[in-house]
Amino acid sequence: MSILDRPSSSGISGGGVSRRQAWGLFWLLVAALVAWLVFAVWPDWLNAILISKKAFVSAILNGITLAGLYFLVASGFTLIFGLMRNVNLAHGSLYLLGAYIGYEVASRTGYWLLGVAAGFIVLAAIGVVMQVVVFRRLEGDDLRQTLVSIGISIVAADLMLAVWAGGTYQIAVPEWLDGAVTLPVITAVRSNGASVFLTYPFYRIAVLAAAIVIGIGLWLMLNKTRVGMMIRAGVDDRAMLSASGVNVHAVFAIVFAVGAGLAGFAGVVGGSALSVAPGEDIRYLLASLVVVIVGGMGSISGAAIGALLIGLAEQLGLVYFPTYGVVLTFIIMVVTLAIRPQGIMGKSR
Amino acid sequence: MTISLQSTPVATQPNWLDKIGAGHILLGIALVLYPLVASDFFLTQIGGYSLIFGMLGLSLMMLAGYGGMVSLAQITVAGIAAYCIAIFGDNNSHLLGFGWPWWIAAPVAILIAAIASSLIGWISVRTEGIYTIMITLAIATATFYFAQQNYAIFNGHSGYAGIRAPAFWGVNSRDPKAFYYLCLGFSVLAYAAILYGSRSTFGLTLQAIRDNPRRMRALGFNVTAHKVFAWFLAGIIGGLGGVLLVWFNGRVSPGTIGVDAAIDVLIIAVIGGLRHPIGPFLGALVVVLMQTFAIDLVGAERFNTLIGLVFLVIVFISPDGILGLWAKFKPNFSQESLRPGR
Numbered sequence: 239m240s241i242l243d244r245p246s247s248s249g250i251s252g253g254g255v256s257r258r259q260a261w262g263l264f265w266l267l268v269a270a271l272v273a274w275l276v277f278a279v280w281p282d283w284l285n286a287i288l289i290s291k292k293a294f295v296s297a298i299l300n301g302i303t304l305a306g307l308y309f310l311v312a313s314g315f316t317l318i319f320g321l322m323r324n325v326n327l328a329h330g331s332l333y334l335l336g337a338y339i340g341y342e343v344a345s346r347t348g349y350w351l352l353g354v355a356a357g358f359i360v361l362a363a364i365g366v367v368m369q370v371v372v373f374r375r376l377e378g379d380d381l382r383q384t385l386v387s388i389g390i391s392i393v394a395a396d397l398m399l400a401v402w403a404g405g406t407y408q409i410a411v412p413e414w415l416d417g418a419v420t421l422p423v424i425t426a427v428r429s430n431g432a433s434v435f436l437t438y439p440f441y442r443i444a445v446l447a448a449a450i451v452i453g454i455g456l457w458l459m460l461n462k463t464r465v466g467m468m469i470r471a472g473v474d475d476r477a478m479l480s481a482s483g484v485n486v487h488a489v490f491a492i493v494f495a496v497g498a499g500l501a502g503f504a505g506v507v508g509g510s511a512l513s514v515a516p517g518e519d520i521r522y523l524l525a526s527l528v529v530v531i532v533g534g535m536g537s538i539s540g541a542a543i544g545a546l547l548i549g550l551a552e553q554l555g556l557v558y559f560p561t562y563g564v565v566l567t568f569i570i571m572v573v574t575l576a577i578r579p580q581g582i583m584g585k586s587r
Numbered sequence: 588m589t590i591s592l593q594s595t596p597v598a599t600q601p602n603w604l605d606k607i608g609a610g611h612i613l614l615g616i617a618l619v620l621y622p623l624v625a626s627d628f629f630l631t632q633i634g635g636y637s638l639i640f641g642m643l644g645l646s647l648m649m650l651a652g653y654g655g656m657v658s659l660a661q662i663t664v665a666g667i668a669a670y671c672i673a674i675f676g677d678n679n680s681h682l683l684g685f686g687w688p689w690w691i692a693a694p695v696a697i698l699i700a701a702i703a704s705s706l707i708g709w710i711s712v713r714t715e716g717i718y719t720i721m722i723t724l725a726i727a728t729a730t731f732y733f734a735q736q737n738y739a740i741f742n743g744h745s746g747y748a749g750i751r752a753p754a755f756w757g758v759n760s761r762d763p764k765a766f767y768y769l770c771l772g773f774s775v776l777a778y779a780a781i782l783y784g785s786r787s788t789f790g791l792t793l794q795a796i797r798d799n800p801r802r803m804r805a806l807g808f809n810v811t812a813h814k815v816f817a818w819f820l821a822g823i824i825g826g827l828g829g830v831l832l833v834w835f836n837g838r839v840s841p842g843t844i845g846v847d848a849a850i851d852v853l854i855i856a857v858i859g860g861l862r863h864p865i866g867p868f869l870g871a872l873v874v875v876l877m878q879t880f881a882i883d884l885v886g887a888e889r890f891n892t893l894i895g896l897v898f899l900v901i902v903f904i905s906p907d908g909i910l911g912l913w914a915k916f917k918p919n920f921s922q923e924s925l926r927p928g929r
Contacts, residue, residue: 325720325721389895389896389898392892392894396891520846523724524729527721530721561736562733562736564732564736565733575722
């Protein structure tokens with residue numbers, strides 16, 4: 239295994255381009271192609287193949303914003319799994335509970351930001367309680383931890399159904415985030431020569447921006463702070479970290495708080511962009527599972543790549559082959575498992 | 588010297604009654620005589636239903652108990668068989684329905700389910716341990732969404748209805764008694780096959796792989812092939828359960844193979860116990876009884892909370908389920924002198 243996983247830069251052959259340079263060139267070409275697809279006015283044959291430029295670019299944008307939400311949910315899932323080997327199958331329930339709490343707080347106080355904050359804080363507290371009261375007792379027995387998380391998700395789903403019933407809620411987006419913006423992307427040229435620009439909901443762009451900022455924040459926390467150092471060390475070797483005198487239980491509690499809090503945060507944010515209804519928990523659980531399988535456990539960058547792939551696949555699938563869209567997600571998972579069973583950014587052990 | 592004179596070891600060949608064991612014989616008699624005392628409701632809704640879900644749990648127990656692979660995709664495998672029965676046989680949903688006779692449709696459906704199960708296994712054995720549960724859950728969820736969205740094959744949200752259990756040899760298996768015996772027959776077959784298989788060369792190899800895959804690989808065993816074959820066998824049992832399930836319900840829809848159902852199968856197997864093939868049947872009986880009668884206690888709405896809590900309690904106090912509880916209390920009932928010293 240270790241021979242196969244050697245960094246690609248070591249494969250320099252005399253004279254030609256190295257493997258790394260070749261890949262760089264490849265990605266540059268892909269980026270150029272995407273940029274051309276987004277910014278150029280499409281010729282007719284391309285419009286004929288891909289329905290219309292508006293549909294295509296909208297699908298891409300929707301995919302990326304959805305990826306932002308998936309990333310928020312899955313990054314917590316992957317950190318918890320990577321550090322504690324705890325497949326927390328109640329993670330989708332945390333998302334949904336966050337959305338309901340955000341809805342209640344936002345609609346009662348009238349302040350959307352308060353709802354977002356409540357979603358984060360309440361779920362972070364619940365996460366700590368779950369870790370300390372439940373999962374710590376079963377440490378080292380990952381199958382039982384997973385079974386317990388399944389039990390929690392069943393009870394949670396049923397109790398949420400009891401409190402909020404089966405209806406669909408929509409969290410109202412504040413005015414300053416509402417409305418649409420015109421993007422510098424020409425979708426078509428009218429016969430009179432005027433260009434038609436793409437408009438897109440401002441809120442979704444804000445969600446994407448928030449996801450990127452949080453992603454960078456997580457990366458900084460993991461790579462530049464002491465706690466982050468402990469978390470990374472714990473992902474690699476938990477026993478060794480404990481032996482070096484770090485209070486691993488405190489680290490576990492912090493990670494669980496951050497992971498659950500992010501799920502709750504994503505719940506409020508996602509509940510404002512889409513809707514809140516029973517069943518959403520399973521949708522986001524599936525997304526988290528696939529993102530972690532594809533991206534590799536315990537890796538934030540892997541979660542970002544996985545979320546991007548799954549978000550794009552879902553939205554493009556929705557536009558181009560509506561009844562077979564899920565198959566695309568499935569294929570991505572199978573291909574990753576076939577080529578790199580440990581995930582794109584995962585470390586083999 | 589005296590010892591060799593004293594006893595000439597006779598290889599006592601145990602007769603087949605001893606081999607089966609008194610417990611199994613008593614249980615068998617009770618199950619066969621059950622229709623004499625039970626009403627139609629108890630025969631199908633409790634008896635038949637428990638046996639069907641027991642078989643689904645059994646296919647999971649086989650993978651988890653002997654192979655160390657906890658799968659959440661067993662209901663998916665069963666669902667594939669159920670959909671195949673609807674597609675190859677008759678349904679009244681005006682879609683597909685090739686009208687094959689049951690004796691072709693059922694084996695083909697089970698075979699397709701077993702192949703699908705091997706594929707799921709082949710995907711999931713790329714990784715080890717707890718990953719299996721994640722991958723199989725992802726597959727089960729994706730299949731559920733696919734069945735819900737796709738109208739060409741799965742008939743979307745509504746699925747297929749009007750599937751009838753076959754009548755053969757002059758017996759109408761829609762009749763409660765006949766259907767009960769049908770389920771009982773296949774359950775006993777599957778149970779006996781698992782018991783026999785667990786002591787066969789393959790079964791022992793599989794258990795050895797569960798305990799130490801690296802050593803088995805070093806000894807020259809093809810670990811992947813053994814695991815995938817275990818998935819194939821589990822797929823046969825799961826497919827059989829799926830065929831009986833669709834005959835029982837008369838319909839199959841995405842709800843049949845949803846995440847709730849996938850988790851139900853896991854709950855059944857875990858509550859019963861994953862150590863012995865009788866566990867899933869016990870678990871199924873407990874869950875079905877709860878489903879039927881707990882509604883009077885907590886109301887139909889909050890049933891999932893109850894079952895979830897029971898599941899949590901079982902996982903916390905006895906990881907081996909009811910069988911584990913039994914093993915814990917059994918010494919207290921035995922003769923004083925036989926009790927383990929404490």
